[in-house]
Amino acid sequence: MSSSRVIRSRDNPAFKRLVKLIDSGRHRRETGRIVLEGMRLLRALLARGGLPDLVAVAESEAQAPELAACLQAVPADRILLLSDALCARLSDLATPPGVLAVAAPPPPRLRRTPPGFLLLLEDLQDPGNVGSILRTAAAAGVDLVLLSPGCADPWSPKVLRSAMGAHFLLPLRERADLLEAARGFAGQVIATSAHACVCLFDLDLTGPTAFILGNEGVGVTQRLQEAAHAVVRLPMPGGMESLNAAAAAAVCLYERVRQLQAAGRDGHTVNRCGE
Known part of the structure:
Protein backbone atom coordinates (compact mmCIF):
# COMPACT_ATOMS: atom_id res chain seq x y z
CA MET A 1 0.00 0.00 0.00
CA SER A 2 1.34 3.37 -0.93
CA SER A 3 1.65 6.03 1.80
CA SER A 4 0.33 8.58 -0.69
CA ARG A 5 -3.07 6.90 -0.36
CA VAL A 6 -3.22 7.27 3.42
CA ILE A 7 -6.30 9.18 4.59
CA ARG A 8 -5.37 11.75 7.22
CA SER A 9 -8.37 14.09 7.31
CA ARG A 10 -11.38 13.65 9.60
CA ASP A 11 -13.44 15.26 6.84
CA ASN A 12 -12.87 12.38 4.46
CA PRO A 13 -16.33 10.99 3.46
CA ALA A 14 -15.29 7.34 3.87
CA PHE A 15 -13.93 8.03 7.35
CA LYS A 16 -17.13 9.87 8.32
CA ARG A 17 -19.21 6.89 7.20
CA LEU A 18 -17.12 4.59 9.40
CA VAL A 19 -17.59 6.84 12.41
CA LYS A 20 -21.35 6.89 11.89
CA LEU A 21 -21.53 3.10 11.62
CA ILE A 22 -19.53 2.65 14.80
CA ASP A 23 -21.40 5.27 16.81
CA SER A 24 -24.98 4.58 15.72
CA GLY A 25 -26.84 1.30 16.21
CA ARG A 26 -29.75 2.77 14.28
CA HIS A 27 -27.51 3.49 11.30
CA ARG A 28 -26.16 -0.06 11.40
CA ARG A 29 -29.71 -1.42 11.33
CA GLU A 30 -30.74 0.92 8.51
CA THR A 31 -27.75 0.01 6.36
CA GLY A 32 -27.68 -3.67 7.31
CA ARG A 33 -23.98 -3.44 8.10
CA ILE A 34 -21.77 -4.19 11.09
CA VAL A 35 -18.24 -3.18 12.04
CA LEU A 36 -15.74 -5.93 12.89
CA GLU A 37 -12.72 -4.75 14.87
CA GLY A 38 -9.51 -6.74 14.88
CA MET A 39 -7.93 -9.62 13.00
CA ARG A 40 -9.87 -12.35 14.80
CA LEU A 41 -13.23 -11.09 13.56
CA LEU A 42 -11.92 -10.41 10.06
CA ARG A 43 -10.59 -13.96 9.87
CA ALA A 44 -13.90 -15.34 11.18
CA LEU A 45 -15.77 -13.47 8.44
CA LEU A 46 -13.45 -14.69 5.68
CA ALA A 47 -13.37 -18.26 7.01
CA ARG A 48 -17.12 -18.54 6.57
CA GLY A 49 -17.14 -17.21 3.04
CA GLY A 50 -18.01 -13.63 3.86
CA LEU A 51 -16.44 -10.72 2.05
CA PRO A 52 -16.20 -7.28 3.67
CA ASP A 53 -17.51 -4.21 1.91
CA LEU A 54 -14.53 -2.32 3.28
CA VAL A 55 -11.43 -2.93 5.39
CA ALA A 56 -9.87 0.06 7.14
CA VAL A 57 -6.20 -0.44 8.03
CA ALA A 58 -3.92 1.70 10.19
CA GLU A 59 -0.83 2.95 8.40
CA SER A 60 1.49 1.30 10.92
CA GLU A 61 -0.19 -2.10 10.42
CA ALA A 62 -0.29 -2.08 6.62
CA GLN A 63 2.76 -4.31 6.18
CA ALA A 64 2.05 -6.77 8.99
CA PRO A 65 2.42 -10.30 7.50
CA GLU A 66 -0.73 -11.73 9.13
CA LEU A 67 -2.86 -8.85 7.92
CA ALA A 68 -1.34 -8.93 4.45
CA ALA A 69 -2.23 -12.61 4.15
CA CYS A 70 -5.85 -11.88 5.12
CA LEU A 71 -6.13 -8.96 2.74
CA GLN A 72 -5.22 -11.14 -0.23
CA ALA A 73 -8.85 -12.28 -0.20
CA VAL A 74 -10.15 -8.70 -0.27
CA PRO A 75 -10.31 -6.68 -3.52
CA ALA A 76 -7.82 -3.81 -3.46
CA ASP A 77 -10.52 -1.21 -4.03
CA ARG A 78 -12.17 -2.24 -0.75
CA ILE A 79 -9.08 -1.52 1.38
CA LEU A 80 -8.85 1.88 3.05
CA LEU A 81 -5.54 3.03 4.55
CA LEU A 82 -5.90 5.41 7.49
CA SER A 83 -3.41 7.33 9.57
CA ASP A 84 -2.87 5.81 13.00
CA ALA A 85 -4.58 8.84 14.59
CA LEU A 86 -7.75 8.36 12.53
CA CYS A 87 -7.77 4.62 13.13
CA ALA A 88 -7.50 5.25 16.88
CA ARG A 89 -10.61 7.45 16.67
CA LEU A 90 -12.54 4.40 15.45
CA SER A 91 -11.73 2.33 18.56
CA ASP A 92 -12.38 2.72 22.27
CA LEU A 93 -9.48 0.42 23.15
CA ALA A 94 -6.31 1.76 24.75
CA THR A 95 -4.33 -0.12 22.09
CA PRO A 96 -6.41 -0.18 18.88
CA PRO A 97 -5.92 -3.31 16.75
CA GLY A 98 -5.42 -1.25 13.61
CA VAL A 99 -7.93 -3.03 11.39
CA LEU A 100 -11.71 -2.73 11.01
CA ALA A 101 -14.01 -4.34 8.50
CA VAL A 102 -17.50 -3.34 7.37
CA ALA A 103 -19.71 -6.24 6.33
CA ALA A 104 -23.22 -7.63 6.29
CA PRO A 105 -24.14 -9.65 9.40
CA PRO A 106 -23.70 -13.39 8.95
CA PRO A 107 -26.94 -15.15 7.99
CA PRO A 108 -28.48 -17.19 10.82
CA ARG A 109 -27.84 -20.91 10.51
CA LEU A 110 -29.69 -23.14 12.93
CA ARG A 111 -27.62 -26.00 14.31
CA ARG A 112 -30.69 -28.22 14.13
CA THR A 113 -34.40 -27.93 13.48
CA PRO A 114 -36.35 -27.75 15.67
CA PRO A 115 -33.80 -26.28 18.05
CA GLY A 116 -33.45 -28.17 21.32
Missing part, protein backbone atom coordinates in the same frame (compact mmCIF):
# COMPACT_ATOMS: atom_id res chain seq x y z
CA PHE A 117 -31.13 -25.85 23.22
CA LEU A 118 -32.24 -22.22 23.50
CA LEU A 119 -31.05 -19.20 25.42
CA LEU A 120 -33.45 -16.30 26.02
CA LEU A 121 -31.89 -13.01 27.13
CA GLU A 122 -34.22 -10.48 28.72
CA ASP A 123 -33.09 -6.84 28.81
CA LEU A 124 -29.41 -7.48 29.39
CA GLN A 125 -27.85 -4.03 29.21
CA ASP A 126 -24.10 -4.46 29.44
CA PRO A 127 -22.43 -5.07 26.05
CA GLY A 128 -19.58 -6.96 27.69
CA ASN A 129 -22.04 -9.32 29.37
CA VAL A 130 -23.97 -9.90 26.15
CA GLY A 131 -20.79 -10.61 24.19
CA SER A 132 -19.39 -12.95 26.83
CA ILE A 133 -22.70 -14.82 27.04
CA LEU A 134 -22.82 -15.25 23.25
CA ARG A 135 -19.26 -16.59 23.30
CA THR A 136 -20.19 -19.13 25.98
CA ALA A 137 -23.42 -20.06 24.19
CA ALA A 138 -21.54 -20.79 20.97
CA ALA A 139 -18.99 -22.89 22.83
CA ALA A 140 -21.69 -24.84 24.69
CA GLY A 141 -23.58 -25.70 21.51
CA VAL A 142 -26.68 -23.55 21.99
CA ASP A 143 -28.89 -23.80 18.92
CA LEU A 144 -30.41 -20.32 19.03
CA VAL A 145 -30.20 -17.17 21.16
CA LEU A 146 -33.20 -14.86 21.37
CA LEU A 147 -32.71 -11.30 22.61
CA SER A 148 -35.52 -9.08 23.87
CA PRO A 149 -35.90 -5.54 22.48
CA GLY A 150 -34.36 -4.19 25.70
CA CYS A 151 -31.03 -5.98 25.25
CA ALA A 152 -27.84 -4.24 24.24
CA ASP A 153 -27.30 -4.18 20.48
CA PRO A 154 -25.73 -7.59 19.72
CA TRP A 155 -24.00 -6.11 16.66
CA SER A 156 -22.34 -3.21 18.47
CA PRO A 157 -18.52 -3.20 18.26
CA LYS A 158 -18.23 -3.90 22.01
CA VAL A 159 -20.48 -6.96 21.86
CA LEU A 160 -18.79 -8.28 18.73
CA ARG A 161 -15.38 -7.85 20.31
CA SER A 162 -16.42 -9.60 23.55
CA ALA A 163 -18.04 -12.47 21.66
CA MET A 164 -14.76 -13.29 19.90
CA GLY A 165 -16.34 -14.60 16.69
CA ALA A 166 -19.39 -16.30 18.24
CA HIS A 167 -21.69 -14.35 15.91
CA PHE A 168 -20.38 -16.45 13.02
CA LEU A 169 -21.27 -19.72 14.76
CA LEU A 170 -24.42 -18.89 16.68
CA PRO A 171 -27.85 -18.01 15.25
CA LEU A 172 -29.32 -14.89 16.87
CA ARG A 173 -32.84 -13.50 16.83
CA GLU A 174 -33.09 -9.85 17.84
CA ARG A 175 -36.11 -8.03 19.25
CA ALA A 176 -37.75 -11.38 19.96
CA ASP A 177 -40.98 -11.92 21.86
CA LEU A 178 -39.55 -14.02 24.67
CA LEU A 179 -42.93 -14.81 26.19
CA GLU A 180 -44.17 -16.25 22.91
CA ALA A 181 -40.92 -18.18 22.46
CA ALA A 182 -41.11 -19.63 25.97
CA ARG A 183 -44.73 -20.70 25.57
CA GLY A 184 -44.07 -22.25 22.17
CA PHE A 185 -40.90 -24.15 23.02
CA ALA A 186 -41.27 -27.93 22.84
CA GLY A 187 -39.25 -28.68 25.93
CA GLN A 188 -38.60 -27.44 29.45
CA VAL A 189 -38.14 -23.72 30.02
CA ILE A 190 -35.97 -22.71 32.96
CA ALA A 191 -35.74 -19.20 34.40
CA THR A 192 -33.05 -18.10 36.83
CA SER A 193 -33.63 -16.24 40.09
CA ALA A 194 -31.45 -15.69 43.15
CA HIS A 195 -34.57 -16.22 45.30
CA ALA A 196 -35.71 -19.55 43.85
CA CYS A 197 -36.02 -22.63 46.03
CA VAL A 198 -35.04 -25.16 43.35
CA CYS A 199 -31.33 -25.67 42.68
CA LEU A 200 -30.21 -25.87 39.04
CA PHE A 201 -28.18 -29.00 39.74
CA ASP A 202 -31.28 -30.91 40.86
CA LEU A 203 -32.89 -30.76 37.40
CA ASP A 204 -32.57 -33.19 34.51
CA LEU A 205 -31.31 -31.07 31.63
CA THR A 206 -30.76 -33.82 29.08
CA GLY A 207 -33.95 -33.11 27.13
CA PRO A 208 -34.78 -30.03 25.03
CA THR A 209 -34.05 -27.07 27.28
CA ALA A 210 -34.43 -23.29 27.11
CA PHE A 211 -32.79 -21.04 29.69
CA ILE A 212 -34.04 -17.53 30.47
CA LEU A 213 -31.54 -15.02 31.86
CA GLY A 214 -32.68 -11.62 33.01
CA ASN A 215 -31.50 -8.07 33.43
CA GLU A 216 -28.36 -7.50 35.50
CA GLY A 217 -30.29 -5.56 38.13
CA VAL A 218 -33.81 -6.97 38.34
CA GLY A 219 -33.40 -10.45 36.89
CA VAL A 220 -36.10 -12.31 34.95
CA THR A 221 -39.46 -10.55 35.03
CA GLN A 222 -42.42 -12.16 36.76
CA ARG A 223 -44.30 -12.78 33.53
CA LEU A 224 -41.45 -14.83 32.13
CA GLN A 225 -40.94 -16.68 35.39
CA GLU A 226 -44.59 -17.69 35.25
CA ALA A 227 -44.11 -19.00 31.70
CA ALA A 228 -41.21 -21.20 32.81
CA HIS A 229 -41.54 -24.80 33.93
CA ALA A 230 -38.98 -24.19 36.67
CA VAL A 231 -37.33 -21.21 38.32
CA VAL A 232 -33.89 -22.10 39.65
CA ARG A 233 -31.08 -20.66 41.71
CA LEU A 234 -27.36 -21.30 41.55
CA PRO A 235 -25.88 -22.46 44.85
CA MET A 236 -23.53 -19.89 46.39
CA PRO A 237 -22.04 -21.38 49.55
CA GLY A 238 -19.54 -18.54 49.74
CA GLY A 239 -22.20 -16.09 50.81
CA MET A 240 -22.54 -13.87 47.71
CA GLU A 241 -26.07 -12.85 46.78
CA SER A 242 -25.65 -13.19 43.03
CA LEU A 243 -23.30 -13.88 40.15
CA ASN A 244 -22.40 -11.73 37.18
CA ALA A 245 -24.86 -12.46 34.36
CA ALA A 246 -22.17 -13.89 32.10
CA ALA A 247 -20.90 -16.18 34.87
CA ALA A 248 -24.44 -17.36 35.64
CA ALA A 249 -25.02 -18.12 31.98
CA ALA A 250 -21.83 -20.17 31.82
CA VAL A 251 -22.86 -22.25 34.86
CA CYS A 252 -26.33 -22.95 33.44
CA LEU A 253 -25.23 -23.80 29.90
CA TYR A 254 -22.34 -25.99 30.94
CA GLU A 255 -24.39 -27.88 33.48
CA ARG A 256 -26.48 -29.07 30.55
CA VAL A 257 -23.31 -29.89 28.57
CA ARG A 258 -22.02 -31.87 31.58
CA GLN A 259 -25.26 -33.81 31.95
CA LEU A 260 -25.42 -34.63 28.25
CA GLN A 261 -21.85 -35.90 28.23
CA ALA A 262 -22.46 -37.96 31.36
CA ALA A 263 -25.49 -39.50 29.67
CA GLY A 264 -23.59 -40.08 26.42
CA ARG A 265 -26.00 -37.79 24.58
CA ASP A 266 -23.79 -34.90 23.56
CA GLY A 267 -25.88 -33.91 20.52
CA HIS A 268 -22.91 -32.03 19.00
CA THR A 269 -19.30 -32.69 18.21
CA VAL A 270 -17.32 -32.19 21.42
CA ASN A 271 -13.57 -31.67 21.77
CA ARG A 272 -12.30 -33.90 24.56
CA CYS A 273 -8.88 -33.86 26.12
CA GLY A 274 -6.54 -36.26 24.36
CA GLU A 275 -8.59 -36.48 21.16
Whole structure:
Protein backbone atom coordinates (compact mmCIF):
# COMPACT_ATOMS: atom_id res chain seq x y z
CA MET A 1 0.00 0.00 0.00
CA SER A 2 1.34 3.37 -0.93
CA SER A 3 1.65 6.03 1.80
CA SER A 4 0.33 8.58 -0.69
CA ARG A 5 -3.07 6.90 -0.36
CA VAL A 6 -3.22 7.27 3.42
CA ILE A 7 -6.30 9.18 4.59
CA ARG A 8 -5.37 11.75 7.22
CA SER A 9 -8.37 14.09 7.31
CA ARG A 10 -11.38 13.65 9.60
CA ASP A 11 -13.44 15.26 6.84
CA ASN A 12 -12.87 12.38 4.46
CA PRO A 13 -16.33 10.99 3.46
CA ALA A 14 -15.29 7.34 3.87
CA PHE A 15 -13.93 8.03 7.35
CA LYS A 16 -17.13 9.87 8.32
CA ARG A 17 -19.21 6.89 7.20
CA LEU A 18 -17.12 4.59 9.40
CA VAL A 19 -17.59 6.84 12.41
CA LYS A 20 -21.35 6.89 11.89
CA LEU A 21 -21.53 3.10 11.62
CA ILE A 22 -19.53 2.65 14.80
CA ASP A 23 -21.40 5.27 16.81
CA SER A 24 -24.98 4.58 15.72
CA GLY A 25 -26.84 1.30 16.21
CA ARG A 26 -29.75 2.77 14.28
CA HIS A 27 -27.51 3.49 11.30
CA ARG A 28 -26.16 -0.06 11.40
CA ARG A 29 -29.71 -1.42 11.33
CA GLU A 30 -30.74 0.92 8.51
CA THR A 31 -27.75 0.01 6.36
CA GLY A 32 -27.68 -3.67 7.31
CA ARG A 33 -23.98 -3.44 8.10
CA ILE A 34 -21.77 -4.19 11.09
CA VAL A 35 -18.24 -3.18 12.04
CA LEU A 36 -15.74 -5.93 12.89
CA GLU A 37 -12.72 -4.75 14.87
CA GLY A 38 -9.51 -6.74 14.88
CA MET A 39 -7.93 -9.62 13.00
CA ARG A 40 -9.87 -12.35 14.80
CA LEU A 41 -13.23 -11.09 13.56
CA LEU A 42 -11.92 -10.41 10.06
CA ARG A 43 -10.59 -13.96 9.87
CA ALA A 44 -13.90 -15.34 11.18
CA LEU A 45 -15.77 -13.47 8.44
CA LEU A 46 -13.45 -14.69 5.68
CA ALA A 47 -13.37 -18.26 7.01
CA ARG A 48 -17.12 -18.54 6.57
CA GLY A 49 -17.14 -17.21 3.04
CA GLY A 50 -18.01 -13.63 3.86
CA LEU A 51 -16.44 -10.72 2.05
CA PRO A 52 -16.20 -7.28 3.67
CA ASP A 53 -17.51 -4.21 1.91
CA LEU A 54 -14.53 -2.32 3.28
CA VAL A 55 -11.43 -2.93 5.39
CA ALA A 56 -9.87 0.06 7.14
CA VAL A 57 -6.20 -0.44 8.03
CA ALA A 58 -3.92 1.70 10.19
CA GLU A 59 -0.83 2.95 8.40
CA SER A 60 1.49 1.30 10.92
CA GLU A 61 -0.19 -2.10 10.42
CA ALA A 62 -0.29 -2.08 6.62
CA GLN A 63 2.76 -4.31 6.18
CA ALA A 64 2.05 -6.77 8.99
CA PRO A 65 2.42 -10.30 7.50
CA GLU A 66 -0.73 -11.73 9.13
CA LEU A 67 -2.86 -8.85 7.92
CA ALA A 68 -1.34 -8.93 4.45
CA ALA A 69 -2.23 -12.61 4.15
CA CYS A 70 -5.85 -11.88 5.12
CA LEU A 71 -6.13 -8.96 2.74
CA GLN A 72 -5.22 -11.14 -0.23
CA ALA A 73 -8.85 -12.28 -0.20
CA VAL A 74 -10.15 -8.70 -0.27
CA PRO A 75 -10.31 -6.68 -3.52
CA ALA A 76 -7.82 -3.81 -3.46
CA ASP A 77 -10.52 -1.21 -4.03
CA ARG A 78 -12.17 -2.24 -0.75
CA ILE A 79 -9.08 -1.52 1.38
CA LEU A 80 -8.85 1.88 3.05
CA LEU A 81 -5.54 3.03 4.55
CA LEU A 82 -5.90 5.41 7.49
CA SER A 83 -3.41 7.33 9.57
CA ASP A 84 -2.87 5.81 13.00
CA ALA A 85 -4.58 8.84 14.59
CA LEU A 86 -7.75 8.36 12.53
CA CYS A 87 -7.77 4.62 13.13
CA ALA A 88 -7.50 5.25 16.88
CA ARG A 89 -10.61 7.45 16.67
CA LEU A 90 -12.54 4.40 15.45
CA SER A 91 -11.73 2.33 18.56
CA ASP A 92 -12.38 2.72 22.27
CA LEU A 93 -9.48 0.42 23.15
CA ALA A 94 -6.31 1.76 24.75
CA THR A 95 -4.33 -0.12 22.09
CA PRO A 96 -6.41 -0.18 18.88
CA PRO A 97 -5.92 -3.31 16.75
CA GLY A 98 -5.42 -1.25 13.61
CA VAL A 99 -7.93 -3.03 11.39
CA LEU A 100 -11.71 -2.73 11.01
CA ALA A 101 -14.01 -4.34 8.50
CA VAL A 102 -17.50 -3.34 7.37
CA ALA A 103 -19.71 -6.24 6.33
CA ALA A 104 -23.22 -7.63 6.29
CA PRO A 105 -24.14 -9.65 9.40
CA PRO A 106 -23.70 -13.39 8.95
CA PRO A 107 -26.94 -15.15 7.99
CA PRO A 108 -28.48 -17.19 10.82
CA ARG A 109 -27.84 -20.91 10.51
CA LEU A 110 -29.69 -23.14 12.93
CA ARG A 111 -27.62 -26.00 14.31
CA ARG A 112 -30.69 -28.22 14.13
CA THR A 113 -34.40 -27.93 13.48
CA PRO A 114 -36.35 -27.75 15.67
CA PRO A 115 -33.80 -26.28 18.05
CA GLY A 116 -33.45 -28.17 21.32
CA PHE A 117 -31.13 -25.85 23.22
CA LEU A 118 -32.24 -22.22 23.50
CA LEU A 119 -31.05 -19.20 25.42
CA LEU A 120 -33.45 -16.30 26.02
CA LEU A 121 -31.89 -13.01 27.13
CA GLU A 122 -34.22 -10.48 28.72
CA ASP A 123 -33.09 -6.84 28.81
CA LEU A 124 -29.41 -7.48 29.39
CA GLN A 125 -27.85 -4.03 29.21
CA ASP A 126 -24.10 -4.46 29.44
CA PRO A 127 -22.43 -5.07 26.05
CA GLY A 128 -19.58 -6.96 27.69
CA ASN A 129 -22.04 -9.32 29.37
CA VAL A 130 -23.97 -9.90 26.15
CA GLY A 131 -20.79 -10.61 24.19
CA SER A 132 -19.39 -12.95 26.83
CA ILE A 133 -22.70 -14.82 27.04
CA LEU A 134 -22.82 -15.25 23.25
CA ARG A 135 -19.26 -16.59 23.30
CA THR A 136 -20.19 -19.13 25.98
CA ALA A 137 -23.42 -20.06 24.19
CA ALA A 138 -21.54 -20.79 20.97
CA ALA A 139 -18.99 -22.89 22.83
CA ALA A 140 -21.69 -24.84 24.69
CA GLY A 141 -23.58 -25.70 21.51
CA VAL A 142 -26.68 -23.55 21.99
CA ASP A 143 -28.89 -23.80 18.92
CA LEU A 144 -30.41 -20.32 19.03
CA VAL A 145 -30.20 -17.17 21.16
CA LEU A 146 -33.20 -14.86 21.37
CA LEU A 147 -32.71 -11.30 22.61
CA SER A 148 -35.52 -9.08 23.87
CA PRO A 149 -35.90 -5.54 22.48
CA GLY A 150 -34.36 -4.19 25.70
CA CYS A 151 -31.03 -5.98 25.25
CA ALA A 152 -27.84 -4.24 24.24
CA ASP A 153 -27.30 -4.18 20.48
CA PRO A 154 -25.73 -7.59 19.72
CA TRP A 155 -24.00 -6.11 16.66
CA SER A 156 -22.34 -3.21 18.47
CA PRO A 157 -18.52 -3.20 18.26
CA LYS A 158 -18.23 -3.90 22.01
CA VAL A 159 -20.48 -6.96 21.86
CA LEU A 160 -18.79 -8.28 18.73
CA ARG A 161 -15.38 -7.85 20.31
CA SER A 162 -16.42 -9.60 23.55
CA ALA A 163 -18.04 -12.47 21.66
CA MET A 164 -14.76 -13.29 19.90
CA GLY A 165 -16.34 -14.60 16.69
CA ALA A 166 -19.39 -16.30 18.24
CA HIS A 167 -21.69 -14.35 15.91
CA PHE A 168 -20.38 -16.45 13.02
CA LEU A 169 -21.27 -19.72 14.76
CA LEU A 170 -24.42 -18.89 16.68
CA PRO A 171 -27.85 -18.01 15.25
CA LEU A 172 -29.32 -14.89 16.87
CA ARG A 173 -32.84 -13.50 16.83
CA GLU A 174 -33.09 -9.85 17.84
CA ARG A 175 -36.11 -8.03 19.25
CA ALA A 176 -37.75 -11.38 19.96
CA ASP A 177 -40.98 -11.92 21.86
CA LEU A 178 -39.55 -14.02 24.67
CA LEU A 179 -42.93 -14.81 26.19
CA GLU A 180 -44.17 -16.25 22.91
CA ALA A 181 -40.92 -18.18 22.46
CA ALA A 182 -41.11 -19.63 25.97
CA ARG A 183 -44.73 -20.70 25.57
CA GLY A 184 -44.07 -22.25 22.17
CA PHE A 185 -40.90 -24.15 23.02
CA ALA A 186 -41.27 -27.93 22.84
CA GLY A 187 -39.25 -28.68 25.93
CA GLN A 188 -38.60 -27.44 29.45
CA VAL A 189 -38.14 -23.72 30.02
CA ILE A 190 -35.97 -22.71 32.96
CA ALA A 191 -35.74 -19.20 34.40
CA THR A 192 -33.05 -18.10 36.83
CA SER A 193 -33.63 -16.24 40.09
CA ALA A 194 -31.45 -15.69 43.15
CA HIS A 195 -34.57 -16.22 45.30
CA ALA A 196 -35.71 -19.55 43.85
CA CYS A 197 -36.02 -22.63 46.03
CA VAL A 198 -35.04 -25.16 43.35
CA CYS A 199 -31.33 -25.67 42.68
CA LEU A 200 -30.21 -25.87 39.04
CA PHE A 201 -28.18 -29.00 39.74
CA ASP A 202 -31.28 -30.91 40.86
CA LEU A 203 -32.89 -30.76 37.40
CA ASP A 204 -32.57 -33.19 34.51
CA LEU A 205 -31.31 -31.07 31.63
CA THR A 206 -30.76 -33.82 29.08
CA GLY A 207 -33.95 -33.11 27.13
CA PRO A 208 -34.78 -30.03 25.03
CA THR A 209 -34.05 -27.07 27.28
CA ALA A 210 -34.43 -23.29 27.11
CA PHE A 211 -32.79 -21.04 29.69
CA ILE A 212 -34.04 -17.53 30.47
CA LEU A 213 -31.54 -15.02 31.86
CA GLY A 214 -32.68 -11.62 33.01
CA ASN A 215 -31.50 -8.07 33.43
CA GLU A 216 -28.36 -7.50 35.50
CA GLY A 217 -30.29 -5.56 38.13
CA VAL A 218 -33.81 -6.97 38.34
CA GLY A 219 -33.40 -10.45 36.89
CA VAL A 220 -36.10 -12.31 34.95
CA THR A 221 -39.46 -10.55 35.03
CA GLN A 222 -42.42 -12.16 36.76
CA ARG A 223 -44.30 -12.78 33.53
CA LEU A 224 -41.45 -14.83 32.13
CA GLN A 225 -40.94 -16.68 35.39
CA GLU A 226 -44.59 -17.69 35.25
CA ALA A 227 -44.11 -19.00 31.70
CA ALA A 228 -41.21 -21.20 32.81
CA HIS A 229 -41.54 -24.80 33.93
CA ALA A 230 -38.98 -24.19 36.67
CA VAL A 231 -37.33 -21.21 38.32
CA VAL A 232 -33.89 -22.10 39.65
CA ARG A 233 -31.08 -20.66 41.71
CA LEU A 234 -27.36 -21.30 41.55
CA PRO A 235 -25.88 -22.46 44.85
CA MET A 236 -23.53 -19.89 46.39
CA PRO A 237 -22.04 -21.38 49.55
CA GLY A 238 -19.54 -18.54 49.74
CA GLY A 239 -22.20 -16.09 50.81
CA MET A 240 -22.54 -13.87 47.71
CA GLU A 241 -26.07 -12.85 46.78
CA SER A 242 -25.65 -13.19 43.03
CA LEU A 243 -23.30 -13.88 40.15
CA ASN A 244 -22.40 -11.73 37.18
CA ALA A 245 -24.86 -12.46 34.36
CA ALA A 246 -22.17 -13.89 32.10
CA ALA A 247 -20.90 -16.18 34.87
CA ALA A 248 -24.44 -17.36 35.64
CA ALA A 249 -25.02 -18.12 31.98
CA ALA A 250 -21.83 -20.17 31.82
CA VAL A 251 -22.86 -22.25 34.86
CA CYS A 252 -26.33 -22.95 33.44
CA LEU A 253 -25.23 -23.80 29.90
CA TYR A 254 -22.34 -25.99 30.94
CA GLU A 255 -24.39 -27.88 33.48
CA ARG A 256 -26.48 -29.07 30.55
CA VAL A 257 -23.31 -29.89 28.57
CA ARG A 258 -22.02 -31.87 31.58
CA GLN A 259 -25.26 -33.81 31.95
CA LEU A 260 -25.42 -34.63 28.25
CA GLN A 261 -21.85 -35.90 28.23
CA ALA A 262 -22.46 -37.96 31.36
CA ALA A 263 -25.49 -39.50 29.67
CA GLY A 264 -23.59 -40.08 26.42
CA ARG A 265 -26.00 -37.79 24.58
CA ASP A 266 -23.79 -34.90 23.56
CA GLY A 267 -25.88 -33.91 20.52
CA HIS A 268 -22.91 -32.03 19.00
CA THR A 269 -19.30 -32.69 18.21
CA VAL A 270 -17.32 -32.19 21.42
CA ASN A 271 -13.57 -31.67 21.77
CA ARG A 272 -12.30 -33.90 24.56
CA CYS A 273 -8.88 -33.86 26.12
CA GLY A 274 -6.54 -36.26 24.36
CA GLU A 275 -8.59 -36.48 21.16
